[in-house]
Amino acid sequence: MHWSKPLRVHLGVLVVASLLCTSTPIIWMAFRHGSDAAVQAGARQMREMSQLLIEGYRNTLQGGVEAVAFASALPQISTPPPQDMKAKQEFFREVLHNVPDATSVYAGYPDGSYLQFINTERQDVRRILAAPDGTAFAIRTIAKRDSADPISMFEFLDSKANLIEKRSVEYSSFDPRQRPWYQAAVQDGMPVSVGPYITSTLKVPTLTIAAPMKDNAQVIVGINIHLETVSRLLDARSISPRARSYIVDAGGDLVAHSDPDIMNRIIDIWSRRAGAMEATANGFDTSLQTVNGLRQDPAFANGGLARISLDGETHLVQVAPVSVDGLFKGSAAAIIVPMEDLVAEANRLLVRNLLVASGFLVAGVVASVTLSRMVSRSLNRLADEARRIGDLDFGGKPVTHSWITEINTLGTALAASRHAISQFALYVPREVVRRIVNPEGRTVFRGIRQDVTVLFTDIRDFTSISEQHSPEEVVDTLSAYFELLNTTAERHGGTVVQYLGDSIFVMWNAPVEDADHAEHGCRCALAMKGAVDELNAENRQNGRPELVTRFGLHTGPAVVGSFGAISRQQYTAMGDTINVASRLEGLNKDYDTSILVSAAIREAVGDCFEMRSLGLVQLKGRAEKVDLWELVGESNSSQSA
Numbered sequence: 001m002h003w004s005k006p007l008r009v010h011l012g013v014l015v016v017a018s019l020l021c022t023s024t025p026i027i028w029m030a031f032r033h034g035s036d037a038a039v040q041a042g043a044r045q046m047r048e049m050s051q052l053l054i055e056g057y058r059n060t061l062q063g064g065v066e067a068v069a070f071a072s073a074l075p076q077i078s079t080p081p082p083q084d085m086k087a088k089q090e091f092f093r094e095v096l097h098n099v100p101d102a103t104s105v106y107a108g109y110p111d112g113s114y115l116q117f118i119n120t121e122r123q124d125v126r127r128i129l130a131a132p133d134g135t136a137f138a139i140r141t142i143a144k145r146d147s148a149d150p151i152s153m154f155e156f157l158d159s160k161a162n163l164i165e166k167r168s169v170e171y172s173s174f175d176p177r178q179r180p181w182y183q184a185a186v187q188d189g190m191p192v193s194v195g196p197y198i199t200s201t202l203k204v205p206t207l208t209i210a211a212p213m214k215d216n217a218q219v220i221v222g223i224n225i226h227l228e229t230v231s232r233l234l235d236a237r238s239i240s241p242r243a244r245s246y247i248v249d250a251g252g253d254l255v256a257h258s259d260p261d262i263m264n265r266i267i268d269i270w271s272r273r274a275g276a277m278e279a280t281a282n283g284f285d286t287s288l289q290t291v292n293g294l295r296q297d298p299a300f301a302n303g304g305l306a307r308i309s310l311d312g313e314t315h316l317v318q319v320a321p322v323s324v325d326g327l328f329k330g331s332a333a334a335i336i337v338p339m340e341d342l343v344a345e346a347n348r349l350l351v352r353n354l355l356v357a358s359g360f361l362v363a364g365v366v367a368s369v370t371l372s373r374m375v376s377r378s379l380n381r382l383a384d385e386a387r388r389i390g391d392l393d394f395g396g397k398p399v400t401h402s403w404i405t406e407i408n409t410l411g412t413a414l415a416a417s418r419h420a421i422s423q424f425a426l427y428v429p430r431e432v433v434r435r436i437v438n439p440e441g442r443t444v445f446r447g448i449r450q451d452v453t454v455l456f457t458d459i460r461d462f463t464s465i466s467e468q469h470s471p472e473e474v475v476d477t478l479s480a481y482f483e484l485l486n487t488t489a490e491r492h493g494g495t496v497v498q499y500l501g502d503s504i505f506v507m508w509n510a511p512v513e514d515a516d517h518a519e520h521g522c523r524c525a526l527a528m529k530g531a532v533d534e535l536n537a538e539n540r541q542n543g544r545p546e547l548v549t550r551f552g553l554h555t556g557p558a559v560v561g562s563f564g565a566i567s568r569q570q571y572t573a574m575g576d577t578i579n580v581a582s583r584l585e586g587l588n589k590d591y592d593t594s595i596l597v598s599a600a601i602r603e604a605v606g607d608c609f610e611m612r613s614l615g616l617v618q619l620k621g622r623a624e625k626v627d628l629w630e631l632v633g634e635s636n637s638s639q640s641a
Helices: 007-071 085-098 123-129 180-188 227-233 260-272 288-294 339-357 360-390 405-427 430-437 441-445 462-468 471-491 517-542 576-591 599-605 636-640
Strands: 102-108 114-119 137-143 151-157 163-168 192-198 205-212 220-226 244-248 254-257 305-310 313-321 332-338 448-459 495-500 503-508 549-564 569-574 595-598 609-617 626-634
Touching (some): 007 220, 007 227, 007 313, 085 137, 180 192, 180 205, 180 220, 220 227, 227 254, 227 260, 244 288, 254 260, 332 339, 448 576, 462 471, 471 495, 471 503, 495 569, 517 549, 517 599, 517 626, 549 576, 549 599, 569 576, 576 595, 599 626
Antiparallel strands (some): 102 220, 151 163, 192 205, 205 220, 244 254, 244 332, 305 313, 313 332, 448 503, 448 549, 549 569
């Protein structure tokens, strides 16, 4: 029997021993160096936090820059609405998901057409648009401006992009060609930054990133970021309650401020009249003149810390440029922290250390217990993740990051295993994978004789279809077709064993036991036929080939397991039952039918299904004839039941 104790006991002993040896010198060092260390720590914290604030602002703009750059290369965006509307809407919706700080993304066209996708998460946006309840996105469309039947409307969508309401609006007061972002991008012929200015649709102050399309420089795509969003990114209160930060443009004018009151006043000014910033908003913060002076000093213009006297008090100031990919050139972020706040906190901590010293050991024990629990939780989460991987449950989130390197290493290994097994499950039936990764899963490799129901499918004239269409079209069509059949098979309890060119091989009662496997096989074949008929209706509308599918269904004994070489095996089934099912599928061509089944299926399902007898037939390569039936549908009694 192995001796073991919980992790918290081991850590508790180690921490207490360490504290006994180190508590005295630590307290002495706190007295000697506390004040200086506090000031240095405050300055260091300011550097780190200021970098985070600046990076947050840059990342917000960078997301917009990247989205616009990507959009400018998409040919679907170049066509004016209402062309390619579905592709445009899906792309713009994806942009708003990936750039959550964006208010809207849009495109303007040289004929005056306009398409705007608006995020209605903000309450003021919903109020301005009078959006109905449940709205997640709004789409403004202006098209065919100069035609006899122009299009100008708002569409309101829910979070799943379902239409809630469509509303016609007046378009004559808005022309994208007259907006500053359109004119600047057309004039420069490259990505531009514009703002702050007041948007026409939402009537809010915003920063804009716009760029011309690569294949048509007269088509401009842009993205808006609300000034209030910029203000939220500048929150510096984690450094000090009185810390503040703001953005100034190339001309030294105040653009956004971390103080909500000041930011509201800035927004009010912009909402009333453009161009009033220099005369009014620049007076909201008395440090602005000093900060603009520091921007001219090379020692401080790129992030150096400066000490300044402001309102009779010493402050730490950091100024750093925040341009992104050449846009918003000359803009800078300033972070200002009162020195007294940093020193006062350090003094409080120094006094507190004297009071805490007597309970240092107790605190250490508590810390060790807390630490052990944190580690235990991480290990338990890893164990749960391992169990989920064993159950092929890939729906949950992977294990989160831990500050312990070894746990991270183990988590990374589990994540790699999760990915590998999830990929493995794409090529091998999931139940087979589940049994392989199970510690007792060796039985999956042994061939076992058992009754199974087998379904084979084939596409009529697939060779001709492949000849008449490009390989890419064939692959896309076949992928949608296989996805449909695979989903239908799994919904009816079947296991897709193999994809054979344009055919699939589906099996019931293995590897998962199924007492009603013949009945489920029949229902699956009927469901597949119905699903393929619906797919063909869509294919006809989209100009894709129709995939007329034939089915063969048989039940009987077979040897099921893993077969092949020692170094590589495949899970499948072998025997006369498999061959008969395959031959039945091929007979559809002779009888002009869709679903052929054997008498064994007819006997197994009884009167649950409507079938038509086709008599005895001689199968190729088989001496004994087979009683052939066509599966027409479910019987009335079965459907009513």
